[in-house]
Amino acid sequence: EVQLVESGGGLVQPGGSLRLSCAASGFTFSSYWMHWVRQAPGKGLAWVSRFNSDGSSISYADSVKGRFTISRDNLKNTLYLQMNSLRAEDTAVYYCVRGIQYGSKYFDYWGQGTLVTVSS
Amino acid sequence: DIQMTQSPSSLSASVGDRLTITCRASQSISNFLNWYQQKPGKAPKLLIYAASSLQSGVPSRFSGSGSGTDFTLTISSLQPEDFATYYCQQSYSTLTFGPGTKVEIK
Numbered sequence: 001e002v003q004l005v006e007s008g009g010g011l012v013q014p015g016g017s018l019r020l021s022c023a024a025s026g027f028t029f030s031s032y033w034m035h036w037v038r039q040a041p042g043k044g045l046a047w048v049s050r051f052n053s054d055g056s057s058i059s060y061a062d063s064v065k066g067r068f069t070i071s072r073d074n075l076k077n078t079l080y081l082q083m084n085s086l087r088a089e090d091t092a093v094y095y096c097v098r099g100i101q102y103g104s105k106y107f108d109y110w111g112q113g114t115l116v117t118v119s120s
Numbered sequence: 121d122i123q124m125t126q127s128p129s130s131l132s133a134s135v136g137d138r139l140t141i142t143c144r145a146s147q148s149i150s151n152f153l154n155w156y157q158q159k160p161g162k163a164p165k166l167l168i169y170a171a172s173s174l175q176s177g178v179p180s181r182f183s184g185s186g187s188g189t190d191f192t193l194t195i196s197s198l199q200p201e202d203f204a205t206y207y208c209q210q211s212y213s214t215l216t217f218g219p220g221t222k223v224e225i226k
């Protein structure tokens with residue numbers, strides 16, 4: 001059974017940092033592109049970042065470029081999101097998502113999400 | 121970035137109703153269009169990928185159609201568990217989602 005379990009969320013002050021983790025199991029983690037998608041309270045979904053399977057390609061949404069860093073450890077089956085210079089508008093539930101990259105690209109498995117609150 | 125719009129933004133319907141939600145892209149995206157269902161407090165769930173392919177395990181009352189810029193998600197006979205918010209997502213270029221359509225009980 002595919003499982004994605006996020007951790008690391010919490011309350012942080014504006015300008016602060018936080019590191020999210022996503023522990024993956026039930027599939028060959030190193031074979032899949034992995035993404036972070038976020039959802040502000042009461043709002044829609046927004047793609048944040050992705051890391052391809054072999055580690056050769058990373059991409060970010062403009063809203064987080066230069067502040068967030070995605071990484072992965074294929075030996076530990078874990079995806080990370082280092083978030084620096086956090087702003088109030090980064091407040092959201094952050095989902096770890098498995099991506100399918102052949103044919104029409106889509107997200108087939110989602111974690112339960114971890115809440116990040118940026119507030120003083 | 122490609123902008124996605126959905127209509128309506130919300131609707132009220134009854135069990136057994138046939139429902140159609142529309143998604144429009146700001147430029148042609150071929151069939152790079154996916155649909156997700158999200159219930160309150162839960163993660164989204166994939167329903168349809170590549171505009172019309174039903175994800176494994178999803179009931180056959182869900183169907184998708186369209187190509188280019190205009191797409192639809194249809195629920196042939198609404199069930200109690202279908203009351204949720206539905207999002208379209210394009211995967212032609214930098215991934216973007218539509219704003220969502222909330223389906224409520226009439």
